[in-house]
Amino acid sequence: MDYDVLVIGSGIGGMESSIKLADMGYHVLLVEKEASVGGRMILLSKVFPTLDCASCISGPKMSSTINHPNITTMAYSQVEGISRNTDGGFHASIRQKSKFVDWAACTGCDACQKACTVAVPDQFNADLAARRAAYIAFPQAVPKKAVLQREGTSPCVGACPAGIKAHGYVSLVRSGKYEEAFQLVLDATPLVGTLGRACYAPCEADCTRAKLEGPVPIRLIKRFAADKHYEASGQSDGRAVEVEEPNGHKIAIVGSGPAGLTAAWQLARKGYQVKILEKRSKPGGYLRHAIPTYRLPHEVVDADIANLTSLGVEIECGVSVADPQALKDDGYDAVILATGTQVATRMDVPGEDAEGSVNGLDFLADVANGAAPDLRGKRVVVVGGGNVAMDAARVSLRLGATEARVAYRRTRAEMPAHHVESKDAEAEGAVFELLVAPTEVVTAGGRVTGLKLQKMRLGEPDASGRRSPEPIPGSEYVLDCDLVISTIGMSPDSAPFAPLADKRGRVAVDPKTLQTSVPFLFAAGDVTAGATDITRAIGSGRRAAHMVDRWITGQPLDGFTALDDRLETISTDTVLSRQTAFGHRHPISGDVSLVHNPRDFSEIEAPLTEDQARSGAGSCLDCGVCSECQECVKACPAFAIRMDARDELRDVTVGAVVVATGHKLFAADLKPEYGFGKFPNVITGMQMDRLLAPTRPFNTVLRPGDGKVPDRIAYISCTGSRDKTVGNPLCSKFCCMYSIKQNQLIMGALPLADVSMHYMDMRASGKRYEEFYTQAKDMGAQYIKGRVSKITEQENGDLLVRYEDIENGGGVVETSYDLVVLAVGIQPNRDVERLFDEAPLGLDEYYYVAEPSAELSPGQTTIPGVFVAGTASGAKDIVDTILHSGAAVAQVAAHLEHQHFTEEVTV
């Protein structure tokens, strides 16, 4: 037996039960789902009828609980299932939820909370104020330790093939931490400015805001951070990042596209001496040589690359690598091939090699290198429907072409180009010639004069699911033109790795480790996967660097899952279900200026202003809660943040169980006539208790709508209790008394305020309760017998309350109040239904834990050895809970005395 007793829940009932049992000498395991023990009582202002400060009397109890030598407390944990053992005891499995903070190291200093860039409603302040995603439950928390609330990886991050923490830099920009935002992206890749312009932003497609009025402008926010950084610090500030001491290992990377640059960046920061070998005369691969400058200026690429070179990474241009083994022999410990797809696919039609027929890659590279052809007055036909086709057409227009036609063999719907690219191309004057295939480049005197095309129709779907085009016999026609640019595909140049090439010419690698069959040789980017896009290349480069590092340091290349501590992506439905309503945010998108027949290569997209960037970032819904922005990691003086922590399951055997799972409070918006959730100045009793508590959020009693200190305050008793319309005919017992308590406290805090309470029966039943009620009346509180039928909000935020005034003639009266407090009652905590695996715990018809012998054996449940303490079995105030817990404890001890547990024998 691991423990004599398992106590579930550490509210006042659970603490009392645990301490008493521990005092008797029993070993207690106390499981609490929140990060602190204390339950609801510690959150109260004062308690009736003594007006003791709740913190003052419950704080020591919390401390005694956690420090008791016979109590083991598991906070932030949940009981997943309990089953009976053959010896009469129980087996419980407990999930220790990942806190993402090493509690052994955490000192509760608050630094993470201050650094955190995400704010969410503070459940410990009844949602009146915000708390951070990294948080200590409340000031008097026991233990005083922080947790990081990570509900999952946000969809934007989950969507990014490069693993860039989009949510993180969005929340940083929202907080005005622009440089930190830049550094967060830089942690993944040096290509921050590049991605801010040329990325297709799969993050935005998956953004939860996209389901509302439009996505957060994530890419432009990144560009904003990059622009800010480069403006402020010039180009070569990569030295700002942390770099490990040189480790003596040398790595060669072949190719300087996004995959190669990213891999080099990651390895250089780990202390490797990295050299990039680039065939062309300038680095950047297709970032420089394919993407036109109106989308991605060369200065931006240069600035991004300077991040890398400033770390000491050498880029040698103009060298071709014919054999990686030669590099190995030269002293490099590993080689990463990141040569991309350099070979353009041929159309294989007559006339293809005539003057005036070029492939798109060469065409764009020439333009990039300053060798652009003069196309003034020329007609251009681009063959293909991908992004390169769009770029070629748009570049042609900029070079003066009078006509740029894009000939594509399927329809617009099948076009592989990103829809923004094709749309923009069309806006600039490109004309789409659809369902046509080239059959011949028509020439005259060795020069192109036109392109013969055959009309196509769509047939059966092929392996990719797209319908295959089929030629329509006899439909050929000639399109007159001066230049044919073919962009129908590209593939790797397999020369340097011929023995390792697959049948499509790609280097064969293990898709997880990116290692080839030659151990020192890894590959990254399009050379392994065919033409993709920048984010995939970056992701692949990161992975290759990670694997090379593991390989060199002798760690296994499998058996671990995360490169970047991502969790499972949270579903947008879950995020949207957190709130009942969302404020509309005017969507912010990039200001792209497109002119028909553009004539220059200047950047077409305007940057976001600071206001736009921050308000765009402000529309983020913080889907995963924690944005993974890493600010807490940097801020924690104890180095206690553990982003790689995961839930742990613990199995224990116990002799008896005390269910002290407490209650929920009635959700006041289920009484729509009272306007809770709609009228900001209608609050719940729990919220008022927070406004009055010593750790109150606003340091005074004010109404949430406008911060005004209220003069006229109304209470509405029995909100959600004694009310068959919400399915709860039961009386909640404590609401009358907490209302009376608050009435007195308000009259103390705001001596001029008028306090009235609309009640049905004043249930001041208990020792000194009636006297306490009399005292409130003597202090001036008004008690009005009769129900409230409706609350209407007035323009100034005041509330018109319509009610029956039984004691004064019984008429229906309307009175205006500044603030209305709904005395919400108790609801069962239905989590108990999931506690027991086999024989479920018996509940009464209102879903409270049933007590078959409430008079003679209070606390006994339907399962022998399982006891209930406190409000899990129905409405109780604190003293009732203490007595009920005592009753449960006496019977737990009796059970343990009489049950002679034997060790389970395994056959």
Add this chain to the structure above:
Amino acid sequence: MSQETPEPKAAPQQRRIGVYICHCGGNISDYVDVAAVREALKDEPGVVVSESPVFACSDGTQHDMIDDIRAQNLDGLVVASCSPKLHQVTFRNVAKRADLNQYAYTQVNVREQDSWAHPHDRAGATEKAIGLVRAGVAKTRLSDPLEPLRIETVPRALVVGGGIAGLRAAIGLADVGIQAVVVERESRLGGWVGRFGPTFPDEASGAEEVAGLVEQIKARRDITVYTNAELTGKSGTFGNYAAQLTLHRDGSDKQLTVDVGSIIVATGFDSYAPDEGEFGYGIDGVVTLPEFKELVDAAPAGTLSYRGRPVRSIAYVYCVGSRQEAPGNEYCSKYCCTATIHASMLVSKLDPGIRQYHLHRDIRAYGRNELLYNESRDRGSIYLKFPDDTPPSVQKEASGGLSVTVTDLLTESRELTLPVDLVVLVTGMVPRENSDLVQVLKLPVGSDGFFNEIHPKLRPVETVVDGVMIAGCCQSPRTVGESVAAGLAAVAQSAALLKKGFAELEPLVARVDPEKCVGSGECLTSCPYDAITSIEWDGRQVATVDPATCKGCGGCVPVCGSDAIDLLGYTDAQMRAAIEEMIATDVPVKEPVG
């Protein structure tokens, strides 16, 4: 520790004392300039740490104190916060956890005795706080290490009262391995509940429930019951009391002493007895709730009659003897609303045709009892609410019948006169006459006459007398289930005290210096606990104090003409130093006390 050679105690001004002035989350800091107090104390001789936490009692601050004690090698601890009643034990435990002698801790009360008392004089309250804390530091400078007195406990408990709470508690005690001794003043067990038929909420017969408990008790050897018996004396200390029982046997009294570790008082209540004429009491047909309950329980199926007359209509007048104006019973008796509703449902079951009028001020059918209230209305009971200042009146009609006149708020305050066959005065509970027991146990009695617990919220079964607990209606009105729960909670508390086999007592007791004692005997008569006796020492008679019996009240100290008695933890030297500090507060920095 005591075997080791004690380290020489540092001179007072060389002590290393940590001082913590608590904000109490505004309770103190709203009225006292806590930072000023902290600054005033930080240069006091012997003070090496001066801090002002928001909540000194929070776990985080407790850890900080422990760290300070260890890192700064503190030999004294002063917390200026609330009443020692609240947190003395808390901070002593902090000291213990840091291996500092727990009696090197002094609590200074700057909340109840300062910030709460002077909410409108911040400067004055701050000055007073500085004086109080300096006094605490002065006392701590002269503190000696003390160890708690450890006493063996007896695994047996005495239950006073054989009603449902006491009987269930006795079984509960035996169930956890503590022998139980029950004394019942009357000749039969069961108290009020033993006379009842069906009770709420289980609908079980009270008489049958009691009979069941008595059967169980008879079958057990670890429970002894004495009826016609009373607790007439108590000596010894908590954990090991000698309880004197007087058994009334055949006209003569027998004395018996039992050793018990704890005592559970469950002496129950009396029903309010209306005065003649109060709501017509005394008129034929006007009965109290217990009388009515007996009538209903005894009624044959299908009919209800009173003194041979069939009852066709009943008026219940609520809150008789409860919720009265001072000096009456101001309290609510809690159980009577639901008990009446429950009885009226039994009536409905006897004969659904009987008309029933409930004349009330509020129906306090709290919690699940609301369901009974709903059901009784569904069965035709009529509820009328009368104003607090206009109670109903009961008349005997010329025709011989009864009528009740009531102002009904629910029908626009109309005055209604209801002819009825029976009027039930819903009488509440009153405290039982127990003055002898109060004397014997030194039980604290509240202004309402019921016994008082040590803390009504968190320690509801303990009293200020160690090891003496209260349960059931002797503490305040309540229902059967609530009384039983309290009885079992007292069992849990007894077990928490006794199952370890030993208990620790405060060493803050009087000590006689035999060198100085002249054997005058003055102190012997001044001790209310009979803790001082005269012994022979060095050839002469001197006084000596039994530390286990001494309560540390200090009553003997001033009567000693030869200054031979000191109170450990509150020595004359300590108190004098504290007072001197307190009356010299206007000097910001003090010269070392030497």
